[in-house]
Every structure is written in C-alpha cells, then in structure tokens.
Amino acid sequence: MKKPYIALVTLLLFSLYTTSTLFLAEQSLLAFGIRLMSSPDTAQVVIDLYLLACMACIWMYRDSRAKGRSFVSVLPYLLITVIFVSIGPLLYIVINGFAHKPLATTTE
Numbered sequence: 001m002k003k004p005y006i007a008l009v010t011l012l013l014f015s016l017y018t019t020s021t022l023f024l025a026e027q028s029l030l031a032f033g034i035r036l037m038s039s040p041d042t043a044q045v046v047i048d049l050y051l052l053a054c055m056a057c058i059w060m061y062r063d064s065r066a067k068g069r070s071f072v073s074v075l076p077y078l079l080i081t082v083i084f085v086s087i088g089p090l091l092y093i094v095i096n097g098f099a100h101k102p103l104a105t106t107t108e
Contacts (some may be wrong), residue, residue: 004097011090018084029083053081055087063096 022029036042057078064074074092081088 004093007090007093007097011087011094014090015087017085049085053085053088056086057081060089060092063092 009108024034027035033046036046060074060077060081061071063071064071077092078086
C-alpha cells in the first residue's frame with residue numbers, strides 16, 4: 001500500500017492555515033459558526049460541509065470496525081471532525097496509512 005504523503009502534506013498545510021486563522025480571528029470559532037448560519041447562502045455551505053463530515057465519520061467508524069478496532073480508537077478522529085471537519089478524516093488517513101503493516105510474503 002502506498003503511503004499517504006499527499007494527505008500528510010494537505011493535513012500539515014491546512015492545519016497550519018487553520019491555526020493561524022484561529023489566532024488572527026477577531027471572534028471565537030462558535031461566534032463565527034453562528035454568524036455563518038444566520039444567512040441562508042452561507043448556511044447552505046455549512047450544512048453541506050457537515051453532511052460530508054457525517055459521511056466521513058461513518059466511513060472512519062466502519063473502516064476501524066472492519067480492521068477489528070473498537071469505537072474508542074476512532075473517537076478522537078470523530079471529535080476532531082465535529083470541530084474542524086476535514087482535519088479529522090485527514091488525520092485518520094495519515095495515521096492509518098503510515099501505521100499500515102504490509103502483508104508478510106513468504107520466500108522459498
């Protein structure tokens with residue numbers, strides 16, 4: 001399996017951008033979200049984004065269960081997704097991609 005280098009670069013760049021935006025913002029993340037939901041056009045974008053986040057959470061949960069992991073193992077990613085949306089799934093892809101152990105092949 002190929003390593004998720006593109007997801008890693010995206011995660012790092014977007015996390016840096018998000019962090020700098022949060023530090024420079026003149027309002028809290030909650031206030032910003034409320035302001036976005038107050039207008040129908042921006043509310044549509046937020047709703048669309050969170051629908052996609054819900055689908056990503058379902059995928060992460062099912063993927064972790066298929067790998068024999070417990071719900072607790074995916075819970076941090078779900079919580080990060082609830083707050084920062086795309087950072088949670090990106091982190092899940094990166095950590096699971098680099099932690100993936102290749103199948104052992106037998107040599108004769």
